[in-house]
Amino acid sequence: PAYSAAGFPAGEAYLRAFHGAVAQRLQELAQDARGCEQLYVLLDWAVNVYGSPDFLGVPDLTLSMEPLPPLLAPALWARLESDYTSFLETKVTSCFDSILQLEQSRWADMEAPDVLQGLYHTPLSIDVHMLVAEHVKVAGAISAELEATTLSICARALGLFLPRFAKAFLESKAVSEPHLGANINACEELRTSLLARFPGTFEELEKPLVAATCTFQKRLLQGLQGDVHVQPLFRNLCTKAWLTQDVLQPLMDKVVAFAHHLEHMAPVPAQETLQELHRYVVREYLAQVLRPRERFRGEERLRSAQKMGVDAQAIGDTFQGLGSEATWLDQAIRCVADILGETYKDDILRHLETLIRSYPDIRRDHVLAILALRRLGRRRNQRLLQHAQGLLRAAAKARGSGAAGGRVLFEEIEVPASMDLLIAC
Structure with a gap:
């Protein structure tokens, strides 16, 4: 009190002396700090411990920082944050390595994925969320800038992790429909939840997450497409035996059995995969039609057309029952x-117009292949083809402008050379 009465601010002098001593000691410690943990302790102590109500053990003795200079000089603070983020990049990468190793151990055990709430499940998404949330939370306790930097570090590391994860899985012996479904679900959960929780930061992950999802979806479909029992079922189509037997049903049974796995996948990728499966079946059916192993004439041709109509209905009904929204495919086989x-040849042009307008990716070779099957004669075929040329040019223009919606069906169907077809007509 006597010092204060004499105008000598003793308390402030003591505080400045104490503050200076602490600052000096902290700077000394900063010189030897190594690794994420030590650097974070220094930063956290300077921001959250020093000057807090509990620092001196007595709330009434809370330090007032108003007249004091920064505990750490701005340049030193910037260096500590920079060192911390450098070590953090290595640490986060190491954490993702550990996640991959944990997943690989599960694959090696050949354990089937869990089914949670009806969906195939892998802990991958939870592990990534915990990793990101933990580092972002502790960084946010230091500063908003460090939190933003940490988010960027996690986003970059996850972007690099995803293709490594996909490659490692596809090279493992655990590849199966349930595991592929679980990985697709994990990618979809990461894509939706991370973007919602950290808007403005994880948009760059949209592309690698979609790429990983597409990789798993493609491999999932390849499992059915590469099935040694599936391709022979397609080859049985458009044969003379096909005219009198239901050779389509065994194929659709395979499709339905495969589609059961999609019921355990997130709705969006499940629908995408189902539509691609729908497109695959229609495309392969048309490929058998346009490259027939046996050609039909007269009454057999009429019966084959009727059988194709029945098959088109069966395929459409099956995929409608499975929930496919790719209704644009239903008209192809029927056309x-x-x-x-x-039977009225002049109406063939009308059907041809419908086919070309409905499927703008159809090519001249496809039209020739269809006309060759119809066996109308060279002169009529040439008239039909001449009229179709204008429609084909308009269809190509629509595809180029994006008006066709990116739908692809005929483009992936190879047919015999045009000259051979013209001769056959």
């Missing part, structure tokens, strides 16, 4: 059947 079965 070709109408051309082959039309």
Whole structure:
């Protein structure tokens, strides 16, 4: 009190002396700090411990920082944060390595994925969320800038991790429909939840997450497409035995059995995969039609057209029952059947127009292949082809402008050379 009465601010002098001593000691410690943990302790102590109500053990003795200079000089603070983030990048990468090793150990054990709330599940998404949330939380306790930097570090590390994870899984012996479904679900959960929880930071992950999802979806479909029992079922189509037997049903049974796995996948990727499966079946069916192992004439051709109509209905009904929204595919087989079965030849042009307008990716070779099956004669074929040329040019223009919506069906169907077809007509 006597010092204060004499105008000598003793308390402030003591505080400045104490503050200076602490600052000096902290700077000394900063010189030897190594690794994330030590650097974070220094930063956290300077921001959250020093000057807090509990620092001196007595709330009434809370330090007032108002007249004091920064505990750490701005340049030193910037260096500590920079060192911390450098070590953090290595640490986060190491954490993702550990996540991959943990997943690989599960794959090696050949354990089937869990089913949670009806969906195939892998802990991958939870592990990534915990990793990101933990580091972002502790960084946010230091500063908003460090939190933003940490988010960027986690986003970059996850972007690099995803293709490594996909490659490692596809090279493992655990590849199966349930595991692929679980990985697709994990990617979809990461894509939706991380973007929602950290808007503005994880948008750059949209592309690698979608890429990983597409990789798993492609491999999932390849499991069915590469099935040694599936391709022979397609080859049985458009044969003379096919005219009198239901050779389509065994194929659709395979499709339905495969589609059961999609019921355990997130709705969006499940629908995408189902539509791609739908497209695959229609495309392969048309490929058998346009590259027939046996050609039909007269009454057999009419019966084949009727059979194609029945098959088109069966395929459409099956995929509608499974929930496919790719209704644009339903008309393709039926349009070709109408051309082959039309008894009034002048109406063939109308069916051809419908086919080209509905499927702008169709090429001249496809039209020739269809006309070759119809066996109308060279002169009529040439008239139909001449009229179709304008429609094909308009269709190509629509595809180029994006008006076709990116739908692809005929483009992936290879047919015999045009000259051979013209001769065959």
